[in-house]
Amino acid sequence: MTTTSRSESMNLFFDEYVKASTGLKEFIENSQKALDSQYLREVQADFDTEYKEMRLFSNSSMEIHASKIYTKEMFKRFQKEFQKSQSFVVKSMKGCGDYLSKMYLVEKSTLPEINRRNFFLKVSIDGSYSCTCKKFEHSGMICRHMIRYLNKKQKTMIPPDLVTMRWTINGNKVAGPLPCTPRMLGNVVESQTARYSGLCKAFQGLSVIGSCSVPRYNYLMSVIKRENEYVIKSFPGEEREKKINEDYESDEEDDPLLDPPRSQTKGRPKAGRFKRGIETSSSNKQFRKCSFCGAREEGHDRRNCPSRLLGKKGKN
Template sequence: MRLVLHSSLEMHASEIYTKEMFKWFQKKLMKSTCYIVNSVKNNGTYMSKLYLVEKATLPENCRRKYRVTVFMYEKIECSCKKFEHSGMICKHIIRYLDKKQKIKIPESLIMGRWTMNGKKIMGPLPYAPPGIGNYGASQPLRYGALCKSFQDLAASGSCSISRYKYLMGVIDREKRYLKDAFADEEHRERTHEAKIQEDYQHDPIFDPPTSKTKGRKKTKRYKSGIETTTSKIKIKPRKCNYCGAIGGEHDARNCPLREEHDRRNF
């Protein structure tokens, strides 16, 4: 794995963590360089030591102080509770370890599920096969179980021509046997289904109840954007200023009354 800072903590993380978790560790390691660590004296107990971690790139009045508590036997806790939530150490603890020049990450801060040999340490995950349903009471369950069995049988029978011919012969023979042996049962099922359909035929089917929608009732079709813009432009009908005709095909220049009047005067 490619190292960024080439520190002892980063080298140790590359040896224990998986590829994805090591990338996550590198991001937290780069962010931890912006933090400073200050020890708190007289914290009230001799069993633990308290450190305040804050971001140095922010103004002093805007800095949030995280409490890193170091107990005996290298047990470390942070007030951000990142390790308790995700199982990976936070940037505040990484900054504390870097200040104390720790070569390795403490064992108490390493979760086995994020390590490369996590499967060897934790062992295989407990697996319980899904419970088998009551095939005698449910037709879909019976159908699914038969499909699964026939899929395995088809995979084995399609390997050669001899297997295929033998399996098709067995299927044809069993189909005839089922039809003859369970003829009465099949007749009862068909009679029962026909009776159910007959009962439903006598029940009238009406349209579902309609609900009144909000808003004004739409009486016209919806127009497109081009139609709405062009419909607002109203073209005035043509008007002749000489005879006063509206909507005609002439105006004052070619009015027939004016032409007739001019001929008479001429």
């Protein structure tokens, strides 16, 4: 993984917890939350790897070997490389190597010869491999060109030199778990959130152990139920809502309830000031003009104009 990709992944990891407007105190608290979240994801990934079955796409011995050594997520990446390796061919390059190594040409057979991109694989006598794609050096995952070469040589297992320890099932056992300790103030955790987080982490590991068999599950459920009743009776604690209500002191004189400030709403602003109903119903209102006699009166128009009606009666 290059330096640029590492910085981008680190920025994506902290974008959920840290913003440009975050203060120093909030930054430290959110950083602790990010580490706690990462710790829980690591525990969940270890549980999925150890107790969930890997889905195989073929009966290849190399894929079966990869399912036993890689974690669940890295095994999915291996399967993608394994599937794409089937479309490549390996050709020996005579005269290009030396007495300590051999060179091989790896190209994609499904493309026309003009559009093919050539990759060169170097195999040393001591068992080391090197490919010009540099995928193994960047990510630690074996590339499709190496997989194709191993299939051609009818290898049933991935060489140990091509397996990165951090992507294996036993990687955390060898390197140690992710260090994560709750913030302590003397012998007491300082906040309820930190206490809750610490208990969740402790019970997360206990749940992994207890879910292995039915007797373990039944025993732990009985212990949790018994200890739950003991803690409630022996250590009575106040509810958070009660404590908040006790700390709150109301003023003797109630403050007057004022109207909220008027905010600008969507749409085109009205021209002029807002008129009340009394103003809109005043006598200064302009009525429609009668197209027959030209008068402006309320309820007067061409249909009920007296002059027009009298004219019709005179004709009759």
